[in-house]
Amino acid sequence: MTAPVNKIIPFSTVDGPGNRTAIFLQGCNMNCLYCHNPETRGICNHCGKCVVTCPVEALVMNQGRVEYLHQKCIQCDTCIRTCPNDSSPKTSNMTALEVFAKIQKQVPFIRGITVSGGECTLYPDFLTELFILCKNAGLTTLIDSNGTLDFSKREDLLEVTDGVMLDIKAYNMEQHEKVTGLDNKQILENAVFLARRGKLYEVRTVVVLELFDAKETVLQVGKLLKPYLAINDIRYKIIAYRPMGVRKQYADYQIPQKEYLESLSKQLYEEGFLNIIVL
Numbered sequence: 001m002t003a004p005v006n007k008i009i010p011f012s013t014v015d016g017p018g019n020r021t022a023i024f025l026q027g028c029n030m031n032c033l034y035c036h037n038p039e040t041r042g043i044c045n046h047c048g049k050c051v052v053t054c055p056v057e058a059l060v061m062n063q064g065r066v067e068y069l070h071q072k073c074i075q076c077d078t079c080i081r082t083c084p085n086d087s088s089p090k091t092s093n094m095t096a097l098e099v100f101a102k103i104q105k106q107v108p109f110i111r112g113i114t115v116s117g118g119e120c121t122l123y124p125d126f127l128t129e130l131f132i133l134c135k136n137a138g139l140t141t142l143i144d145s146n147g148t149l150d151f152s153k154r155e156d157l158l159e160v161t162d163g164v165m166l167d168i169k170a171y172n173m174e175q176h177e178k179v180t181g182l183d184n185k186q187i188l189e190n191a192v193f194l195a196r197r198g199k200l201y202e203v204r205t206v207v208v209l210e211l212f213d214a215k216e217t218v219l220q221v222g223k224l225l226k227p228y229l230a231i232n233d234i235r236y237k238i239i240a241y242r243p244m245g246v247r248k249q250y251a252d253y254q255i256p257q258k259e260y261l262e263s264l265s266k267q268l269y270e271e272g273f274l275n276i277i278v279l
Contacts, residue, residue, distance in 0.1 A: 002093040003123040006040050010106050016142045016165065016201070018111030021103050023130075026091045028119040030146055030180040032169060034208050034253065036245040039080040040118040042087035050079035050089050059089055068092075086247075096129035103134065112140030112162070121149035124157050131160035142201060146180075147187035151194060163201030164194050171220040175212035188224065195228035203234060207256045207264070208241040214256075218264045222271035235275040238264050 004026035009015075012022040028041045035041065046066045051059045058072035059079060066089045079089050103113055113134055115127060120143060131141040144165045151158060168187060170176040176184040194200035203221060207214040218238065225234055238261050243251040261278045268276050 001126055001129060002095050003120075003126040004043060004091045005094045005099065006088060006091050006118065008099070008102050010102075011110065012114070015114040015116065015144065016112065016163075017140075019109060020142075021106050021110050021113045023099060023103075023113060023115045023120075025115065025117045025120045025123060025126075026088070027122050028117055028146070029122060029148055030119065030169075030182055032180050033211060033250050034179075034206060034241050034246055035250075036242070037118075038086045038245070038247050039083065039088045040086075042083075042085040044083075044087045044089055044091065045085055047084070049084065050082045053078050053082045096126055096133060099130055100133040100137075103139070104137070107137055107139065110139065112142065114142040114144055114165070116144035119146050119148065121145050124149060124154050128154075128157045128160060131157070135160050147184075147190045148182065149190075150186060151190050151199075158197070158199060161199060164190075164199055165202040165204065166191055166194065166200060167204050167206075168217065168221050169205070170212035171217040172213060179208070179211050191221070191225060192228070195225050195231065195234060198232045200225070200228070200232065200234050202237055204237040204239060206239045206241055207261060208253050209256055210253050214264060215267070219267050219271075222268045222273060226271050226273075229272050233275050234273070235277065236268050236273050237277045237279065238268075239279045 006024040006026045009022040012020050015022040026040055027043050048061050051061055051066060055078060056072050056074055058069045060067050068090050134141050140162045141160060142163050142165060143161055146167050169179045173183050205217055240256050240261060241253055242255060265276045265278050
């Protein structure tokens, strides 16, 4: 069993509590217009366009497939900017054991791991196998997800998952479809299910003023989850849209003012949320 791995960050302090190893899997089933990691959306189809543009010949065609020569790479990301498929030629199909071998090098210095994407829950069996290995090593396990997997049907995965960091892009279904291309029915059901189970570590909303009603989203999600705050201290992270890393055609949305973000935070506080971060 393998999954396409975009990158592994040995030490991260922004992907959950404590020092963690963060694993980013390739591929996503949403098309968020403000996506800040669009190169993680698609799977390489080996068209070869990146091979032609690589300035140091770190990419070659080998029997019809793009081969990445990491020792030559200078991390200029020309290949990512060239790719017409929102992908990266630098991904690797790895087994859970191979990924765990990378994690083991950091075990004395990390509290746990966080698996993100793309959308990592496209590979639930891989996650389950990896998390079993990590739990046996005494590590905590977090999933960073868009919430499209029905967690209620994956008890095997939940048993070895300490928490889920859930993106809620918009509360209104039509606005959510506009932002992502998908509805949010499963996502909101997951929010309640995970909160009830004490598995909802964090909710995150990226505020893009032109695309959806952030005030309604934060307020309604706050009301939805308020009954479960006694079960676990759900953190709500309110994130300002920023143009860095987004696709060119979506780089002109306005950056929300800090005062507006703070007003959203105040809404949550009034609903009983105490663990709120504004970024």
